[in-house]
Amino acid sequence: MSKSQVVRFLALTVVVLAMTSCKVGPDYVPPETDMPELWYQDIATGLVSGESAHQTWWVAFGDPLLDGLIMRAGNGNLSLKSAMSRISQARSQRGVAASGWYPQVDALGDITRTRTSEGILPTDTPIPGLGGTNTIYRAGFDATWEIDVWGRISRGVEATDAAIEASVEDYRDIMVVLFAEVAINYFEVRALQERIKYANANVRSQRGMVTLTQDRLDAEIAPELDVRQAELNLYSTESLIPTLRTALLQTINRIGVLLGEEPGKLRDELIAPREVPDPPDAVMVGLPANLLRQRPDIRRAERQLAAQTALIGVSTADLYPRFTLFGSLTRESLGSSQFFDSGSTAWSILPGVRWNIFTAGRIRSEIEIAKAQTEQALIAYEATVLLALEEVENALIGYQQERIRRNLLRKSVKAGEKSVELAEILYRTGVTNFQNVLDMQRSLAEQQDRLAASEGLVVQYLVSLYKALGGGWQPDNPVDGSVSSTGTAAN
Numbered sequence: 001m002s003k004s005q006v007v008r009f010l011a012l013t014v015v016v017l018a019m020t021s022c023k024v025g026p027d028y029v030p031p032e033t034d035m036p037e038l039w040y041q042d043i044a045t046g047l048v049s050g051e052s053a054h055q056t057w058w059v060a061f062g063d064p065l066l067d068g069l070i071m072r073a074g075n076g077n078l079s080l081k082s083a084m085s086r087i088s089q090a091r092s093q094r095g096v097a098a099s100g101w102y103p104q105v106d107a108l109g110d111i112t113r114t115r116t117s118e119g120i121l122p123t124d125t126p127i128p129g130l131g132g133t134n135t136i137y138r139a140g141f142d143a144t145w146e147i148d149v150w151g152r153i154s155r156g157v158e159a160t161d162a163a164i165e166a167s168v169e170d171y172r173d174i175m176v177v178l179f180a181e182v183a184i185n186y187f188e189v190r191a192l193q194e195r196i197k198y199a200n201a202n203v204r205s206q207r208g209m210v211t212l213t214q215d216r217l218d219a220e221i222a223p224e225l226d227v228r229q230a231e232l233n234l235y236s237t238e239s240l241i242p243t244l245r246t247a248l249l250q251t252i253n254r255i256g257v258l259l260g261e262e263p264g265k266l267r268d269e270l271i272a273p274r275e276v277p278d279p280p281d282a283v284m285v286g287l288p289a290n291l292l293r294q295r296p297d298i299r300r301a302e303r304q305l306a307a308q309t310a311l312i313g314v315s316t317a318d319l320y321p322r323f324t325l326f327g328s329l330t331r332e333s334l335g336s337s338q339f340f341d342s343g344s345t346a347w348s349i350l351p352g353v354r355w356n357i358f359t360a361g362r363i364r365s366e367i368e369i370a371k372a373q374t375e376q377a378l379i380a381y382e383a384t385v386l387l388a389l390e391e392v393e394n395a396l397i398g399y400q401q402e403r404i405r406r407n408l409l410r411k412s413v414k415a416g417e418k419s420v421e422l423a424e425i426l427y428r429t430g431v432t433n434f435q436n437v438l439d440m441q442r443s444l445a446e447q448q449d450r451l452a453a454s455e456g457l458v459v460q461y462l463v464s465l466y467k468a469l470g471g472g473w474q475p476d477n478p479v480d481g482s483v484s485s486t487g488t489a490a491n
Contacts, residue, residue, distance in 0.1 A: 037287070076260030100152075104145070139331055152318070158307075173296035185251050195244050196245065326351075399458070410451060412447045
């Protein structure tokens with residue numbers, strides 16, 4: 001058989017094998033997930049059912065400082081940068097898997113200087129090139145190509161493609177959680193500032209009562225007990241302020257770390273008190289089925305299931321023979337002047353097959369392992385869906401009930417302020433004793449502190465609801481690590 005005939009035969013063999021190739025192992029089918037039609041928690045005031053879009057939910061609070069913090073977090077957070085690095089790693093791993101589709105070519109070359117002993121050569125019939133000292137020049141290429149008959153390589157690429165998509169969803173999930181954490185901590189800062197404001201106002205009022213009781217003691221119209229009780233009330237209120245300031249500064253430091261900046265860098269920006277913003281009048285909640293496409297953690301779990309399903313095919317392909325082609329093309333000569341002559345060319349083509357005939361059950365065990373891991377991935381996906389539903393339901397309950405509690409605390413504070421005012425008037429006129437004043441002041445301070453905390457909790461629960469609904473990223477935008485002016489992944 002001539003050289004050209006061999007080449008044509010091998011080319012035809014490759015084409016036939018490629019045309020008859022098939023992917024072993026199961027083809028991936030997305031899981032069917034039963035989702036409730038409506039939320040079990042009834043939609044109440046401030047919540048509206050319908051199609052939801054929460055990619056930039058933070059703008060609904062109308063706070064430019066919050067908008068800026070979220071944008072900086074998207075650009076500087078270290079966990080987000082690490083997730084971006086994992087995307088690059090997954091893409092590189094895909095390149096490694098896809099390289100199996102192509103021939104692997106190695107270049108070689110060497111110069112060998114040898115001397116053969118003349119004592120072992122026949123003296124009557126000399127052999128050209130043997131005897132004495134010779135220099136052999138050699139250079140060429142070796143190529144190995146695995147023909148993907150059973151789809152082992154294709155399934156591996158399929159798995160890495162799904163792994164890339166899973167890493168992208170992991171990035172988006174970190175983004176969703178990050179933006180929510182920045183907002184929750186920001187609103188905690190504002191709530192703490194409100195609590196400090198109320199505490200300072202109560203300190204000023206209680207100092208006035210200490211002065212009043214001391215004046216009445218000096219005038220011998222009130223007992224010393226009134227003075228000591230007023231001081232006890234004052235010092236108790238003052239002792240709360242350092243604890244609140246500690247929590248305030250620690251929360252500011254936490255925001256700085258979330259932004260990927262030095263902990264104390266944000267103090268000048270956030271230390272000035274601001275009121276807790278009111279939530280929007282209406283929040284579009286959407287339907288439970290929307291979670292399957294809105295929540296990155298669910299999308300990530302589904303892609304991980306797809307990747308693991310493809311790996312069953314990779315393991316299954318080891319049950320069948322592997323077909324390979326090996327070829328080499330070299331030039332060899334005993335002298336540099338003959339190196340480029342046509343007679344110095346050497347080549348070889350070698351079809352090969354390798355079949356694991358006996359492995360003591362190793363391959364089938366690996367297939368069973370891959371199937372078990374796929375089952376685990378399916379269970380993890382179903383668990384992720386359930387946890388997502390739970391998170392939304394809990395956020396709905398928390399937001400609705402905290403709004404009710406906040407409104408009641410507002411009424412309680414108004415009643416407390418009026419009670420303190422009346423008790424002080426009655427005490428000054430001698431109609432009531434000082435114990436009533438103390439009781440009203442303490443009750444008012446407690447209600448004001450609870451109100452300030454509740455104002456923060458309302459918006460924090462709302463942020464938790466936005467996070468539970470998967471808000472904070474744009475599914476149509478590719479992930480490239482940058483963040484637009486709205487804080488979402490940009491082109």
